[in-house]
Amino acid sequence: MLRDRVEVEMHRETVNSTTPALYRVNYDVEGDKDSVFELLARRYFRQTLTHLTDKDLFFTGEQIFEVEQNADIGSTWHVGVDSFGYQYSEDFGCTVWSPLHSVNARGQRGGMAYVPQHVISGEWVFEQIEPAVVSTLRAREKAGIKTTAGEYVAVRHGILNSPAMLEILENHRVEDDFEPGDALLFNKMVVHRGVALEEGPLAKRSAYVMRFVEARSRYDLQRARNLDYPTQLLQTGLFAYKPLTRKPIEIAEAGAADGDLISECAYFGDPDRRMLRREQCPERA
Ligand SMILES: [Fe+2]
Numbered sequence: 001m002l003r004d005r006v007e008v009e010m011h012r013e014t015v016n017s018t019t020p021a022l023y024r025v026n027y028d029v030e031g032d033k034d035s036v037f038e039l040l041a042r043r044y045f046r047q048t049l050t051h052l053t054d055k056d057l058f059f060t061g062e063q064i065f066e067v068e069q070n071a072d073i074g075s076t077w078h079v080g081v082d083s084f085g086y087q088y089s090e091d092f093g094c095t096v097w098s099p100l101h102s103v104n105a106r107g108q109r110g111g112m113a114y115v116p117q118h119v120i121s122g123e124w125v126f127e128q129i130e131p132a133v134v135s136t137l138r139a140r141e142k143a144g145i146k147t148t149a150g151e152y153v154a155v156r157h158g159i160l161n162s163p164a165m166l167e168i169l170e171n172h173r174v175e176d177d178f179e180p181g182d183a184l185l186f187n188k189m190v191v192h193r194g195v196a197l198e199e200g201p202l203a204k205r206s207a208y209v210m211r212f213v214e215a216r217s218r219y220d221l222q223r224a225r226n227l228d229y230p231t232q233l234l235q236t237g238l239f240a241y242k243p244l245t246r247k248p249i250e251i252a253e254a255g256a257a258d259g260d261l262i263s264e265c266a267y268f269g270d271p272d273r274r275m276l277r278r279e280q281c282p283e284r285a
Pocket of ligand 1 (some may be wrong): 078079192
């Protein structure tokens with residue numbers, strides 16, 4: 001089902017492409033969500049996720065990533081500041097990353113690298129760097145200095161990818177093997193990056209991604225505005241058709257106010273089917 005979904009979604013005209021045919025990403029799965037809601041409704045799926053996180057969760061969206069052999073250097077180190085750019089920093093958010101092809105970390109690679117949170121956590125990026133980057137951009141603008149898209153990206157992504165951080169992160173990198181059906185569950189503070197697909201039998205590797213926030217988490221309007229600011233300033237996003245960073249502010253445009261429960265924002269249709277609640281467990285009561 002997920003492979004079919006990837007095929008359909010990846011051939012839509014609106015699919016984003018940073019470097020055509022090298023690394024494709026679909027940030028707005030448009031197809032009908034029935035099959036995904038059926039997956040969410042499965043008891044095993046719900047129990048596993050809510051048990052591992054020990055939280056009630058709300059499904060906020062799905063994404064698809066595809067990487068081709070020898071055609072991409074992988075993504076740079078980052079945390080979930082774009083994907084969770086609508087949520088208060090202190091509220092819990094997590095990603096389920098599921099490759100739909102085998103990943104051999106000592107072979108062709110093409111998987112996911114991450115650094116355990118006890119070594120380096122991305123909390124300071126969420127709480128301090130993100131707002132500080134925007135206030136720096138505003139100060140430049142006020143001083144009459146124009147900022148290009150490239151300069152913005154260099155400042156924002158340079159923090160976790162400076163020579164010093166690169167050495168630390170690469171040294172503590174974990175890269176796992178996966179078979180289709182395996183998944184990596186990680187919270188939004190985990191520093192991670194996609195790994196390039198090297199020489200080998202696979203022509204491309206696709207991955208299906210689901211995002212969840214803690215059910216009681218709240219909408220952060222300032223964070224959404226901060227993400228939208230460079231888009232307005234530069235009149236361009238990371239992708240031509242629609243800036244990735246628009247989604248958080250669209251939640252406000254659909255009627256949400258700062259501090260509203262994300263699970264009650266009108267932006268998200270079918271809220272009941274998106275909710276994963278923990279079961280009352282008799283032994284723990
Ligand atoms: Fe990521």
